[in-house]
Amino acid sequence: MLRRPSSRLFTIWIIALVAMTASFVDAWRLARTNDAAIERTAELVEQLRLTDPVLFTEARYTRHPTQADLHSAFQSHPLALEHFPSGTLIPPTIRGAYERLD
Amino acid sequence: MNDWIERQRHLLDFTLTSLARRKTKNIGLLVVFALLVFVLASVSLYTQALRSEAVRVLEQSPEIVVQRLVAGRHDLIPPDYLEGIGRLRGVRSIETRLWGYYYDPVLKANYTLMVPRTRTIEQGEIVVGPALEHTRGLGTNTGISLRAYSGELHTFLVTDVLPHETELMSADLVLMNEGDFRRFFNFPDGHYTDIVLSVANPREVRNIGLKLMEMLPDARPILREEVLRTYNSIYAWREGLLLALLSASILAFGILAWEKSTGLSADERREIGILKAIGWETGDVIRMKFWEGFVIAFSAFLFGYVLAYVHVFYLRFFLFEPVLKGWAVLYPRFALTPQIDAMQLITLFIFTVVPYVAAVLVPIWRAATTDPDTVMRS
Incomplete structure (x- = not known):
């Protein structure tokens, strides 16, 4: 066959x-x-009041993208270029995330 | 019906024999095509699984986190802040959080130091995240000395390691006693990193956020819905970014497929001419070529998808890990839970199989409708 x-x-x-x-x-x-x-994991999030997954630990503003202030990437000086690799994987400003309250 | 099936099988047999005559070229094409499907399917499966898992666990994250900003920077919460927020109607509970970052020069990694509210940790003891166990070699009853920002060395005893299955959220955590935390960071008494609020009526969360901003203009409330939206947006961006990087290879494959199918070789033209001269109908030639395109595209789709599934859920996405890891020393080892939906598969099929089959059929249709004599002589 x-x-x-x-x-x-x-x-x-x-x-x-x-x-x-x-x-x-x-x-x-x-x-x-x-x-x-x-x-x-959800229970741990609730108990410890966690806000971000541990995806990028190389810089503090990539470790907690939701908690970092929006200018932390430029903290060295106002024209500093983002140099952490995960900076390329996180949007520069999270469009729409803070539009209503900020 | 049986006649129709038998006819298609004969056409398929003929097509496969014809493909086997150009074995190297067609196997090469199949491998490249399968690799393309593999990469696209890997990115899609990984992102979908990570997004749904993160969003599911983050649904338990605080309803509102209140930060204080000074000159655009995150600053400590002073004691009088808590009194003001306590007077807001609709706020069910107020909790303070104490957390910060510690850079370990030994490992060249950042840890997140935190004081848990629901767990008692004795002075001089710490509980560490699983990544510290496998990267720094910290297990239960091992000691670690950390140099505080004042230059003083603090020694801690590890009493427990957080569960490995929670690694996605807890990999770099170091939980410690409040007194130790304040001494270690020289953190002023009565001050906190931020405040966590829970709201009695979930519909009121946004209003409470607005009231907070009116009452405390230097406060920055971060709502849970913003956290969830941020993660949805990060994964969409990351998926988009990887796909943008891949677009060059997709384009290259498109050119290869187009070149192969549009530039009919002299052999293929002669084959069509001969088939028509010995009595094949135009429809049969087109069907034969349809099978040729479909055999390659469908086989590549099946192999590429199955390989991608194994790569993402059993080999932990290892080919793309360096991209996601960046310079981070601590990286969680987590097993993702697959989230496959029909729409995802249909989209992958439509974007890979359909264009290829179409690209094969169009030039064949042109060649097959012309006179056999002209086709053979051209």
Whole structure:
């Protein structure tokens, strides 16, 4: 049966589709498994009153982007250029985030 | 129906044999295409998972954080601030936070030092985040000496390490006693880093923020909704930035695909001419070429997506980690929870498979509708 090229292709596609479906099942499984961990993290956030994930620890204004004042990137002098790599991954001003109150 | 299926299978068999004749070129194209899908799918899966996890845990972050600004800089909260805020109607509870940064010259890393309100820590003891355990080698019952800003050395005993599953939020934390914190930073009594408010009616949060600004013009209230919006915006920006960097490779692939499909080789032209001369209909030639484009694009889509899933959720996105890490020494090791939605997959499919198949079909349609004699002679 597998002598036909199309049969060989279908076999490869079926294996890949099974792997893709397995990724959905795995995503569902991981969501259930990690649920307790996420809940525990949320509890820690509530207990310690945390505001930011630890994604960029290289500078204080990248460690807590929501708490840093909007000019911290330019604290060295007014024309200082941003030099931390994660500065390129964080928007210079978070448009819309502070528009109503500030 | 069976006849139609059998006809398509014969066309597919013919297409696959034809592709196998130019094996190296087509396998190369398949690999490049699969890599492109892999990169796009990795960025999309990672960002979506990180955004949803961060937003979910940050829903428990404080409703309002009040900072004080002096000359545009974050400053300490003086004691009289608390009395003023206590008089505001609608505020259910007021809590103070004591936290700050400490640069450790040994590790060349920044830690976040904090005084927890819900946990008692004895004097001289600290509780550290998981990243300090695996980067600085601090475990339970180990000691650490930190040099305070006054130059004095302070020694602490680690009594506990925060749970590893909370690393995304707690990696660099050092929790300590209030007295230790004040001595370490020479922090004046009665002053705090900022204030956390909880509001009785969630609809009133914005009004309370506005009242605070009227009452204390030097205050900067940060609402939870702003925190959530900031993180949504950061991930959207980061995803956009990575995609912008990738746009050059997407464009290069587009040119490659266009070049391959529009510049029909002499062999391909002759093949079309011969097929038409031996009685193939224009529709059959187009169907055959459709299968050719679809086989490559669909296979690349499946392989690229499956590899991306493994890369993001089992290999911890290691190929792109240096970009996200920057110069940071402390970086959390966290396992993300996948968030795959149908729209994400459909978008990826539409942006990768459909343009390629279209790019293959257009020039073939032109060649297939012309006279076989002309096609063979050109």
